[in-house]
Amino acid sequence: MGVALFTLGGTISMAGRTHGGESVRRLNGADLTAAVPDLARLGMTLDIHDIDAVPSANLTFTHVLDLVDCASHAVKAGARGVVVTQGTDTLEETAFLADLVWPHTEPFVLTGAMRNPTLAGPDGPANLLAATRTAASPASHGLGALVVFNDEIHAARWVRKTHSTSTAAFASPNTGPIGHVIEGHARVLTTPARHRTSYPRPEALDTTRVGLHTVTLDDDADIVAAVAEKSHGLVIAGFGVGHVPSELADLLGTLAERMPVVLTSRTGSGSVLRHTYGSVGSEADLQRRGLINGGLLDPYKARILLRLMLAGGADREAVIAAFADHG
Structure with a gap:
């Protein structure tokens, strides 16, 4: 089996206004992957799970913990890793919450976009490709939840959204990224300590x-x-x-x-x-x-x-x- 992809919505999936302009049309997982031709050349399957579209500002602990449970089932069924696409506003927080309870050595990788697909130079396809490569890489095992943006790999414990609009919005001020995606390969340069905690009642x-x-x-x-x-x-x-x-x-x-x-x-x-x-x-x-x-x-x-x-x-x-x- 390949990588399990869970889509939550966010800028990466915004495809412009519907007729009349009253709502935003959402791209599903099939749409997102179709926009990344290099995914087909990775030699693996993507098992797509479209979760209810929730703006990241509306996510709750329950949303995230339910997602972790679904992702855990995918790993138990044979997935090499998990990729989650979501809005960037709360991504640093959802990543840390997932990291605290993620029980597997297979990586849980979060990504998104700062420019939606209707704009010039959308970053979503590149981020999705880099995240998938990271999730599929043995180098990412044991690292828990990761955030992959702009070809940088960040540990959930340290990553912050540090800019409101830049495509390089995510950084880890205290440590820097723990790795990079270089010529299509995830290169992990350092392995941070992980400390899981108890699952809430x-x-x-x-x-x-x-x-x-x-x-x-x-x-x-x-x-x-x-x-x-x-x-x-x-x-x-x-x-x-x-x-x-x-x-x-x-x-x-x-x-x-x-x-x-x-x-x-x-x-x-x-x-x-x-x-x-x-x-x-x-x-x-x-x-x-x-x-x-x-x-x-x-x-x-x-x-x-x-x-x-x-x-x-x-x-x-x-x-x-x-x-x-x-x-």
């Missing part, structure tokens, strides 16, 4: 709420309290290496007594520190108050990990251990 997932607050100049403690009021966990995207205004420190310490509060950086790259600064509101002070260090995880991925852990029934010590592994 389905009945708990929808009721587990994790808030995210990005700290800003002259921030308002009442807003933080409002975000936390109905949350079971909270992620704080702090300044720089993990700082907040001193006026927020007491509140965050109080919140950390009743739920996990994870400290991350809003900068987009780099780590939260542990013991360099000691003033009120610094990373060392906040950790003394019970906040959990998010390490190198960005706020969006930290929220995914925390919600998954809490929905899986993890206690505080398990949450701390998970962030020590992933961050």
Whole structure:
């Protein structure tokens, strides 16, 4: 068997407006693969699964976990790897969520497009071809979920969408890509460590709420309290290496007594520190108050990990251990 292709929609499948202009016509998997003639020369079959078209902004944890289950069945049936096409807006988050629970050595590769097929120079066909080559390559085994864009191979743990329109929108600021597709072959240059986590309880997932607050100049403690009021966990995207205004420190310490509060950086790259600064509101002070260090995880991925852990029934010590592994 070849590679299993799952299509979710997104820019890669937008084929212009329907008659009357009221909706966007969607390309299915057969349409997408027909636009990539080199796929036929790869010497493998593509098992196409068209999933309900969902704008990536509307994807949920349940959507992604259901997709992982379907992809897992395809691998158990003999697929060498999985390719998923989706919109790019939340791709970095869906990739990380899939990576946390993907149980197979066969790769789970996500891709999409920044230019739709009606524009000059659409990037979808090239990205789909590169993703398929990566999914079929033995070099990709054991790497979990990967994002392939612009002939670069990125680990789900580190990849970010860093530009709103560029065809080179995806990057891994802390590490760079872990490989490239070169002359039709996936070349993996480094193998990142993977740390899977517990699968959430389905009945708990929808009721587990994790808030995210990005700290800003002259921030308002009442807003933080409002975000936390109905949350079971909270992620704080702090300044720089993990700082907040001193006026927020007491509140965050109080919140950390009743739920996990994870400290991350809003900068987009780099780590939260542990013991360099000691003033009120610094990373060392906040950790003394019970906040959990998010390490190198960005706020969006930290929220995914925390919600998954809490929905899986993890206690505080398990949450701390998970962030020590992933961050």
